[in-house]
Amino acid sequence: MSTDLDRLYAKxxxxxxxLTPPALDQVRRRARQRRRGNVxxxxxxxxAVIGVLAGLRLLLAPPPPVEPLRPLPPAPAxxxxxxxxxxxxxxxxxxxxxxxxxxxxxxxxAMWMAEDGTEWVGGIDLKTSRALWPPLSLGKFGDTNGMVVxxxxxxxxxxxxxxxxxxxxxxxxxxxxxxxxxxxxWTLPYSFNxxxxxxxxxxxxxxxxxxxxxxxxxxxxxQTRWSSGIGAVQGGINPVRQLSEYYxxxxxxxxxxxxxxxxxxxxxxKVQIRDAATGTVVKELSMPxxxxxxxRQEFAVDGFLYQFARPAYSRVPLDGSASPVEGTLGxxxxxxxxxxxxxxxxxxxxxxxxxxxxxxxxxxTGQTAWxxxxxxxxxxxxxxxxxxLLVGQKTTVLGLDGSTLxxxxxxxxxxxxxxxxxxxxxxxFGFQLATQETIKLADFPSATRFCSWNSTMLTCPTMIGIxxxxxxx
Numbered sequence: 001m002s003t004d005l006d007r008l009y010a011k012x013x014x015x016x017x018x019l020t021p022p023a024l025d026q027v028r029r030r031a032r033q034r035r036r037g038n039v040x041x042x043x044x045x046x047x048a049v050i051g052v053l054a055g056l057r058l059l060l061a062p063p064p065p066v067e068p069l070r071p072l073p074p075a076p077a078x079x080x081x082x083x084x085x086x087x088x089x090x091x092x093x094x095x096x097x098x099x100x101x102x103x104x105x106x107x108x109x110a111m112w113m114a115e116d117g118t119e120w121v122g123g124i125d126l127k128t129s130r131a132l133w134p135p136l137s138l139g140k141f142g143d144t145n146g147m148v149v150x151x152x153x154x155x156x157x158x159x160x161x162x163x164x165x166x167x168x169x170x171x172x173x174x175x176x177x178x179x180x181x182x183x184x185x186w187t188l189p190y191s192f193n194x195x196x197x198x199x200x201x202x203x204x205x206x207x208x209x210x211x212x213x214x215x216x217x218x219x220x221x222x223q224t225r226w227s228s229g230i231g232a233v234q235g236g237i238n239p240v241r242q243l244s245e246y247y248x249x250x251x252x253x254x255x256x257x258x259x260x261x262x263x264x265x266x267x268x269x270k271v272q273i274r275d276a277a278t279g280t281v282v283k284e285l286s287m288p289x290x291x292x293x294x295x296r297q298e299f300a301v302d303g304f305l306y307q308f309a310r311p312a313y314s315r316v317p318l319d320g321s322a323s324p325v326e327g328t329l330g331x332x333x334x335x336x337x338x339x340x341x342x343x344x345x346x347x348x349x350x351x352x353x354x355x356x357x358x359x360x361x362x363x364x365t366g367q368t369a370w371x372x373x374x375x376x377x378x379x380x381x382x383x384x385x386x387x388x389l390l391v392g393q394k395t396t397v398l399g400l401d402g403s404t405l406x407x408x409x410x411x412x413x414x415x416x417x418x419x420x421x422x423x424x425x426x427x428x429f430g431f432q433l434a435t436q437e438t439i440k441l442a443d444f445p446s447a448t449r450f451c452s453w454n455s456t457m458l459t460c461p462t463m464i465g466i467x468x469x470x471x472x473x
Contacts, residue, residue, distance in 0.1 A: 077419040078473045079430035082458075084442035088465025089129055090122045099461030100450035102149045103250060107132065108452060108459035109154050109179065110466040111147045119144060121154060121177050122466065126457040129468045133182030138175055139164040145192050150256045152202045152219035154179050157192045176222060186222030196237040200276045201256045207232045207264075214264055216279060226279025228264060228272075233289050236265030238300045240273065240318070246301065246338045247384045249414045250453050263300040263318070265289065271305060273318060285320050297335055302342045306363055310336075315343070315363050327366040330359060339383035340400045344369060346388060348381045358390060358398060370402040386417040386433060395422070397433065406433060411449060421458075421471070423449050430471070441471055 090110060092099075099112035108124045117140040123132035142160025149155070156175040161167030166175060166184075172191035177184060190206060197206040203225060207214035214228040214237060239257035262276045265287065273283040290296060291309020299306045300318060307314045311331045316324040330336075332349040339346040343364035350357045356378035360369040377392035387405050390396040395412040397405040397420075408431060410424040422429040422438070428447065430439040444460075447467075451460035458471045 077415060077430060077432065079432075079439040079441060080470055080473050081440065082442050082469040082471055084428070084444040084447070084462075084467070084469065086467060086469065088462060088467040089124050090131060090135055091465035092120075094118075096461075096463075098144065099448060099466070100146050101452045101459040101461060101466060102147065103452040103454050103457075103459055104149055104151065105454065107179070108457075108466075108468065109147070109149050110459065110461065111144070111154075111156060112461065112466075113141070113144050117141055119156065119158060121147070121156060121182075123154075123179060123182060124459065124466065124468055126454065126459070126468060132180075136177060136182050136184070138184075139166060141167075148199060149179065150199055150201055150204075150219055151179070153177065153185060155204070155219075159191075159193075176219065178220075185220065188217070188222055196232065196235060198237050198239040198262050198276070199256045200239070200260065200262075203276045205237055205262045205264075205276055207237050209234065212267075214266075216276060225277065228266065231267050233265050233267055233296075234292075234294060235296050235298045236289075238263045238298050238305075239276070240300045243302050243338050243342060244385075247414070247417070248382050249384060249416055263298075263305060265298060265305075265307075283318065283320060285316065285318075287314070287316060287324060290314055290326075295333065295335065299338055301338050304343070306345075308336055308345075313363060325366075329363060329366055330361050330368060332357075332359065336361065337381070337383065339381070339388060340369075346381045346383060348378050348390065353377065356390065356392070358388065358402070360400075360402065372398065372402045374398075374404075376407075382414065384414045384417045389414060389420070395420075406431070406436060408438075415453065415472075416455070421451075421453070423447070423451075442469070 094114045096112045097115050101108050101110045106126045108126055111121045113119050119138045119141050120135050122135035125132050141158045145157030147154055147156050154177040158175055159172045160170060161173055162170040166187050167173045168189055171189045174188050174190045176186045195206055195208040197204055202219050203216050204219060205216045212231040214232050216225040218225050240259040240261040240263060241257055245257060260276055262274050264272045269286055269288060271285040271287045272281050274281055290307045290312050296309040303318055305316050305318055311328040313329045314324045314326040332347055334347045334349045336345040336347045340360060343362060345361045345363060348356050348358050354377060355373055355375055357373050358381060359371045362369045374390060374396050376394055376396055378390040380391050382389040387400060388398040391411055395408040399405050408422055410422045412420040412422045415421050418433045420431040422431050426445045428441045428444045430441055446463040447460045451458060456470060456472050458469045460467050
C-alpha cells in the first residue's frame with residue numbers, strides 16, 4: 001500500500017484465528033509489510049482551527065522552530081457499560097478465522113472470512129442496530145487484505161481466488177459492493193500488496209508497480225475516469241490533506257480525504273497536483289526522487305510535499321513558491337508519520353524486546369525535536385491532538401513534548417482526543433486521560449481487536465457474529 005495504509009489503516013491485512021484472536025500489534029506489523037498506505041480520520045473542529053493557524057503562520061513569516069502543542073484535554077466521555085453477551089446483529093453462518101469492522105458516521109460495515117475461505121460482507125444501521133441488507137457471500141479465497149470503505153463503495157481486498165467466478169486466473173482482486181444495497185458493483189484485478197492508492201468519496205486513484213500508469217476509478221461503476229499515461233514512484237500517490245486528517249481516531253477505520261485533490265510524483269521527476277475526480281492538473285512541479293527502496297515515504301500535508309528516504313528528506317511548498325529544502329533527518333529505519341504540529345513527524349524504533357525509542361522530528365528546522373525511551377515494547381505510534389499512543393503489549397501515552405501522560409495495561413485506541421478504549425484479554429474499558437480514570441465497560445473475552453466506533457456506538461466482531469453496543473452517551 002501507499003504510506004496511507006502503512007500507518008493507519010494499514011493494519012488490517014491479517015488472518016486471524018477466531019478462537020484465539022491476534023493482538024493488535026501483530027495485525028499492524030503484518031499490514032505494514034503488505035500494504036503501503038495511511039488511514040484517514042474524522043477530524044474535530046478544534047484540530048482544523050489549529051491546522052489553519054499553523055498554515056497561516058508558515059505563509060506569513062519565515063518558519064520559526066515549532067514548539068510542541070499542549071491542547072487542553074477534552075471533557076471526559078460519559079462511558080456506559082454494556083452487555084457483551086447480547087445477540088449479534090450479524091451472525092456468522094459458520095466459524096470464522098478473521099473479521100473486521102469499519103464505521104462511517106451512523107453505519108458500520110463488516111467483512112469476515114470463514115474457516116473454509118468463504119468471504120462475507122455485511123452492513124449495519126447504528127441508529128436502529130439492524131442489518132442494512134442480508135450479508136453477501138463473495139465465494140472462497142486463499143487470503144484477504146480486509147476492506148476499505150467510502151460513501152460510494154465497500155472495497156474488499158481479496159487474494160488467491162482460485163476457482164472463484166469473480167476472479168480472473170486466481171489473481172488478487174478488488175471487489176466493490178454497493179454500501180446502500182449490498183449488491184456486487186464491480187471487480188478489477190488489482191493487488192493492493194503492490195499498489196499505492198488514495199481514496200476519495202466517489203473516486204479511488206491507484207497505481208501499481210507493474211502497470212506503469214496511474215488510474216482514477218469511479219467507485220460506483222469501476223470505470224476509468226482518467227489516467228496519467230506514466231507511472232508514479234513508490235509511495236508517490238498521496239491525497240492533499242491537513243495534519244488533522246492523519247489522526248487515527250475511532251479504531252482502525254479509514255475515511256476518504258476531504259480535499260478532492262491528489263498529488264502524483266511521477267517516474268519522470270514531475271509532481272502533479274490533480275483534481276481526483278476529473279484528472280485536471282492544478283499544478284505541476286519538478287522534484288527529484290529521494291531513495292528507491294520500499295521504505296521511502298511521501299506526504300502531502302498542510303500545503304507541503306515531504307519526502308523521506310531516511311536519513312535524507314525534502315520539503316517543498318505545493319504552490320511552487322519555493323524550491324525544495326533538502327537535508328538529513330534521523331537515521332532510524334522505521335517509518336514516520338505526521339504528528340503534533342505542522343512539519344513534525346513521529347517514529348518509533350527499537351521495537352523488539354522490552355524497550356522502544358520514540359522520536360519527534362522537525363522537518364521545518366531539520367532537527368530532532370525530542371527523543372525518549374520507554375520501558376515497554378511498542379509496535380506503532382498513533383497521534384492525536386492530545387498526545388501519542390505507543391501500542392504494544394501494553395500502552396504508553398506520551399504528551400506532544402515527550403512527557404509520559406499515562407501507562408495503561410492492555411491495548412488502547414483513541415476514542416477521541418483525550419479519551420481511549422482499552423482492550424484486555426477478558427474485558428473492555430474506557431480510559432479518561434484528563435482524570436486518569438478507568439471505567440469497565442464489559443466482560444468481553446470473545447471480542448477481536450478489529451472493532452470500530454463512532455461517538456457513542458461500538459461495532460465489534462466476536463466469535464459468533466458482529467455485535468453492536470452503546471458504550472457512551
